[in-house]
Amino acid sequence: MQLTRRPTIIDVAHKAGVSKSTVSLVLQNSPAVREETRQQVRHAMAELGYVYNRAAANMRMSNAGLIGLVINDLRNPFFTEFATSLQMALSDRGYAVVIANTDEDAQVQAQMVGAMVEHGVSAFIISPAYGDVAATFDSILRAGLPTMQVLRRVDARTDRLPFAGPDYCDGSRIATRHLLDRGAKRVAFVGGLDGRAVTQERMTGYLEVLGAAGITPLVLAGKTSRAFGREMARVLAKDHPDCDAVLCFNDLVALGMLSGCTEMGRQVGAGFKVVGFDDIEDAAEAYPALTSVRCDVASFGRTIAATIVDWLEHQIVPPPEHRTAVELIVRNSS
């Protein structure tokens, strides 16, 4: 298929009748090259079908233009939306993204990060798996690679592994207040792995607002899936008939609960209110349309792209912790 080896700058130099240094300068758009020469070189490159070899260039320079993206659960739309937004924003800035899904497995994560380091990524964006992440981050720190924890703060060393994420705590505060404002008397919190950082944060605002209102909280922690939400719809109806509103850990749980309610013939909206978290794209399409805390993960992705590129190219180290604003999108489910 490939009849001849790929042309190099030497081939281009020959064809254009210049030295290879000159070709290299053209490649870098150096102003030190006469316009006419530049034309000749570009022309020769086109004729030969020359393609730049970044790996070779990278051996002399530093920045390979490759960024490692490590995600705990790529099947969850929340993370997918983030990943695609980040990838596209980085591509605009000339970076390619090496991706890995760790499926919430810290071991897999350590292995994939190791492979990426060998592949010469220049920086990492990680939404870490819960669990023992020491191996993962130790090897990154040893390699001295700019790295951000996003969406979840799992490693405490945020001075060297800065964290950025939506203000989950505020989100649950707004959402809970909204439910009370709409007349809810007994609000449950459903879903989220018990004890995990994000669960804590998404529960804090809820507990805070209920506390202030003198209402006893009702927490049904568990998984973060549609199936769990569906199951809890039954449990709530059966074991907690007085509960008239639910703040779900995320939209998947909330959408599952919507399904469960439809299935049981329980009306959602005025009587029984459901609020989700994340505002993934499906939320607006559900019936009833789901009220949700918008984390705007697409714009978050663009922000992170800018942040990591600034770190890489201008040594601007991000603050240890950065929270982005969230807002409540009110729809028919509440």
Place this chain on the structure above:
Amino acid sequence: MQLTRRPTIIDVAHKAGVSKSTVSLVLQNSPAVREETRQQVRHAMAELGYVYNRAAANMRMSNAGLIGLVINDLRNPFFTEFATSLQMALSDRGYAVVIANTDEDAQVQAQMVGAMVEHGVSAFIISPAYGDVAATFDSILRAGLPTMQVLRRVDARTDRLPFAGPDYCDGSRIATRHLLDRGAKRVAFVGGLDGRAVTQERMTGYLEVLGAAGITPLVLAGKTSRAFGREMARVLAKDHPDCDAVLCFNDLVALGMLSGCTEMGRQVGAGFKVVGFDDIEDAAEAYPALTSVRCDVASFGRTIAATIVDWLEHQIVPPPEHRTAVELIVRNSS
């Protein structure tokens, strides 16, 4: 952060008291190195925190261990499930995946593929955007990189750009037959961009079975989103009251239609039947649970991983076209 430059095989060689060739041989697990020497070298590597530099190695060898994955719509769970499955399978075989979402834009696709070639990917897996893909595939063919079209056959040169995908045509055949078997009298086909390859295939089996049964088809082509499905639920009820069953282009359309029906108070199941396509994870969680054509894209991802690695490592070129079996998963929506 990085106090000293990364150690190289020379540093390791010094520390272990051998030549750098020996270190290189250890790295490749060559049997030509005495066990004792190997131990010393490994020990030195551990002490220095040596990490292998693939980019450097790749300059002498060929296979960089990087594979480019280009996807037309990563926000669609069908493609996400494929991408994650492929990534994880390739990682098991020692390959890293560079990913790009093209958002159905052929220009973006050409640009991202160009960037990946520069980054030295050794092969491509592409679910191509519809449109003018000549630029994309020409540059790949020029570079002589093993490349498969998956899920969609957009470029006709399948001898050099082999295609693999589920047997969509058979899927729609089975699904349509199922609807007729269940007593449907008037079956509509809803969704899918008119004229696109996958839409054609998913319609062929439908048209074929209806033709054989002497039933007039009813095709409402359009988008591939939940929103479109929801809208069509209304249109069907209003303009085609005799229509008692729908085969949807994909699960997103079908789930949208389920939402739309719930919204209008139209019962789905015995009376009005809905079947989706792809069997994404959400299908089973919907209410009513959605009958769908399972493409088993997760196992498809593993198959493709094996195929491309065989091509890369053993020059086993895949057949121009390969179709994987599909099956109908019957649930309550029909």
Place this chain on the structure above:
DNA sequence: CTGAAAGCGCTTACAG
């Protein structure tokens, strides 16, 4: 404005 030369970190014959 352009050339000759060294070097990035590896692998690979080739001697020994």
Place this chain on the structure above:
DNA sequence: CTGAAAGCGCTTACAG
């Protein structure tokens, strides 16, 4: 079994 040397395709001072 191990060393010395050349080379992968680039960039970068340094001369001219």
